[in-house]
Amino acid sequence: MSNPRNHPACGVCANKLVKNGTTSSGRTRWRCKHCGASTTQSRLDTTRKADFARHIAWLTSPQQRGDFATSTRTFTRRTQWCWNVQPIPPRNGEIHDQIMLDGTYFNGWCVLIAHTGTHVIDWQWCDREKTASWTALLTRIPAPMVAIIDGNHPLIATVKKHWPDTRIQRCYFHIRQAGHKHLTRRPRLPANRDLLHLYTALPKIVTLDEAASWTAAFASWEAEWEPFLKHRTYAKSGAPRPAHVRPWQKWWYTHIRTRRAWKLLSELIADEHLFTWLEVAETGVVVSRATSALEGGPNKAIKDFLRAHRGLSIDHARRGVDWLLYLRTEAPKNPWTFVTADAWAVDRQRPVVIKPETGREETKRLYGTGFSVEDGNGIQKGWGGRSR
Incomplete structure (x- = not known):
């Protein structure tokens, strides 16, 4: 039968303990009258919950570990098990008007993020932005009305394949x-100055009429500088060749950078990825024209986290990013709900490394690490500074 009062038993002789003052931190000290053993009592559930709360607070702030405990080593030791807890993004199947998609890199890893402009929906870890990585993320999310993306070609192909009815809006910032x-x-060059003026005028467009005027101005630029865009440079013996030119090419376009800037806008107009946000606004749906909410939100938070907590291992850095993104979802649950007994039950001690055999027995006896009285390493007594 359990004792209804707060009278713990001694861990040495099992006799009843009595109160014996408090520790320097204010906790009650208990003492056994039978054997004299002294101890303090603690509840592991509340202790672990408090340690986990401090771990999450440290991850989401620029403070040092020592600010959350008596020392950095104490905090590291008490929260070591917290790295085993992994958050799971909520997936409720909600269909959104817009979803911003982008990836951010660090230490050879990339995290792909889906963002509504106000909160994170889901994320995917990968080595780089590729079709397989984007497919793994997009197949878990219902297709939105508009996808706001940068110029990543695998992402564009994946959106067209898995979200065929979703319209694409290219980010104006990119x-x-x-x-x-x-x-x-x-x-x-005059042609480049005029084309750059069209680039800078693009963010100032707020109506479909202004968009039509801008498109007409771009068409006029194309007609005016069409001969200029077709200028060619022919290969000559001993003459330097640009880096983008193949060894077998006999000629190449002279103004390649101008052509690239021109083809970017030309393809966006042909694919109808430039003014999607204005066209859907006619139906009463408001979407963004850039991924600024994603870049300045989760992406910036990840960079700040890695800058504030330098020295984390790759696994710990990824787990910290997981928590940053989860806490930016629409309705994150209390992080403690993800904690299970398996988190602290795993033995994480370092494995004992057994050195290989050195070889001959006489070598082991001569240079071994075992204790030997013949070596003069017997038990010494008395003051260490006294001469014999």
């Missing part, structure tokens, strides 16, 4: 970045 990449910020 379009602008591509324009600066091809044309630079201060182009010298």
